Amino acid sequence: MQxxxxxxxxxxxxxxxxxxxxxxxxPVLAACVLCKGRVFLKNCPCISDRYAAARILSALGxxxxxxxxxxxxxxxxxxxxxxxxxxxxxxxSSIIFMGALLGRMGECTICYPGGCNLGPRPIDMHIAAMRKxxxxxxxxxxxxxxxxxEGLKGCTHSLSFPSVGATENIMLAAVCAEGETVISNAxxxxxxxxxxxxxxxxxxxxxxxxxxxxxxxGVSSLxxxxxxxxxIPDRIAAATYLSxxxxxxxxxxxxxxxxxxxxxxxxxxxQMGCSxxxxxxxxxxxxxxxxxxxxxxxxxxYPGFPTDVQAIVMAPLCTAEGTTVFVENIFENRYRHADAxxxxxxxxxxxxxxxxVTGVRRLYGTxxxxxxxxxxxxxxxxxxGAEGATEISGVGFIDRGYENIEGVLSAAGAKIxxxxxxxxxxxxxxx
Ligand code: UD1
Numbered sequence: 001m002q003x004x005x006x007x008x009x010x011x012x013x014x015x016x017x018x019x020x021x022x023x024x025x026x027p028v029l030a031a032c033v034l035c036k037g038r039v040f041l042k043n044c045p046c047i048s049d050r051y052a053a054a055r056i057l058s059a060l061g062x063x064x065x066x067x068x069x070x071x072x073x074x075x076x077x078x079x080x081x082x083x084x085x086x087x088x089x090x091x092x093s094s095i096i097f098m099g100a101l102l103g104r105m106g107e108c109t110i111c112y113p114g115g116c117n118l119g120p121r122p123i124d125m126h127i128a129a130m131r132k133x134x135x136x137x138x139x140x141x142x143x144x145x146x147x148x149x150e151g152l153k154g155c156t157h158s159l160s161f162p163s164v165g166a167t168e169n170i171m172l173a174a175v176c177a178e179g180e181t182v183i184s185n186a187x188x189x190x191x192x193x194x195x196x197x198x199x200x201x202x203x204x205x206x207x208x209x210x211x212x213x214x215x216x217x218g219v220s221s222l223x224x225x226x227x228x229x230x231x232i233p234d235r236i237a238a239a240t241y242l243s244x245x246x247x248x249x250x251x252x253x254x255x256x257x258x259x260x261x262x263x264x265x266x267x268x269x270x271q272m273g274c275s276x277x278x279x280x281x282x283x284x285x286x287x288x289x290x291x292x293x294x295x296x297x298x299x300x301x302y303p304g305f306p307t308d309v310q311a312i313v314m315a316p317l318c319t320a321e322g323t324t325v326f327v328e329n330i331f332e333n334r335y336r337h338a339d340a341x342x343x344x345x346x347x348x349x350x351x352x353x354x355x356x357v358t359g360v361r362r363l364y365g366t367x368x369x370x371x372x373x374x375x376x377x378x379x380x381x382x383x384x385g386a387e388g389a390t391e392i393s394g395v396g397f398i399d400r401g402y403e404n405i406e407g408v409l410s411a412a413g414a415k416i417x418x419x420x421x422x423x424x425x426x427x428x429x430x431x
Contacts, residue, residue, distance in 0.1 A: 011250030099172035247385030293322030337375030
């Protein structure tokens, strides 16, 4: 088992180039199932969730490859419509293959997806939408069998909540369905637009993505885009590196990002007292001196404050002067990082949707575990600014969404390394 060891107190300097977006590449890889031929993708992040999606594609009969930063997926021959339990459990986004497989094969057998434990994560909206489009779905001891031998039919979906995954699944199911599909109260996240751009590049007829109403006119088939398709930058990773700098101090140029995707996030760092400048696809952040508390942070669907950044900004606010209130509106159980931060000396009271963070003078390094992907990232941020060493296990969660986090941060001056369990025990004996 691997661990991250972080010696706090080293400020960050220099530049970081943000990886491609995890939440954008996963639905695009599922969309490849609908494309007869070889798709080339640029700016794919080297993260374990992407490799899990590639393993799913291979299990379906596709060929995947990666060369010089360009990934390819050849779905000319899809020979299976079944995704086994282990692959389905490897990540939440495995559910997105349901719409793509129904669109391509008219059937699929899957089971309930895995992913981070953020409270109940039902898939009722996904199932209801596929049924509405004509799929017959049955659940046999956790295996979900979906059949639409006559093909899917376009219809109107009015989502009770703008779920990102359900919107993507319906888009994938609808692009090759018969007739028109309308998704009202659709998710508006940038990753939805990235999927829309990819599907259009393959010949799909989609409009309205990025707004609340997406209209899809079914086409008979999709073909690979003539040019390699570029995945958008990861806005959550960019926010993470802002938070790392707010915790550690110093100044950092964060390159290859889309600042407009962070419009709800950047003001929080400004309220904390960080200087931020945005130019083109770059964000410059400078933190000198103490931090201040921020206004109440309420997580919302895009363009509101992202739930995925809630844990990440909590880290610097633990040592800000004053009190910051968080209200988590998207997931029921998304304060699991608070325990670890409290072990580092933070003062956080979390109950239900609300967490109250009262700034303390400093955090102290400890031995702790990443509770989930973004909670793990929050501990990394906090450890960079803490006094002494922090040892973080559960690194597999962090690797699901961050490409070479220790390499990226150490190039900017952080004292961070990845070691095995055995070396970690020796390290503890030495200090
Ligand atoms: C996606 C992101 C995740 C982010 C989340 C919210 C990916 C791979 N993951 O997750 O990083 O935190 O959006 O921005 O893109 N819900 C239901 N029934 C359903 C579907 C969802 O009740 O059928 C509920 C969920 O339990 C949750 C809320 O809707 O409370 C939002 O979930 P959703 O937008 O679907 O998130 P994901 O697509 O799972």
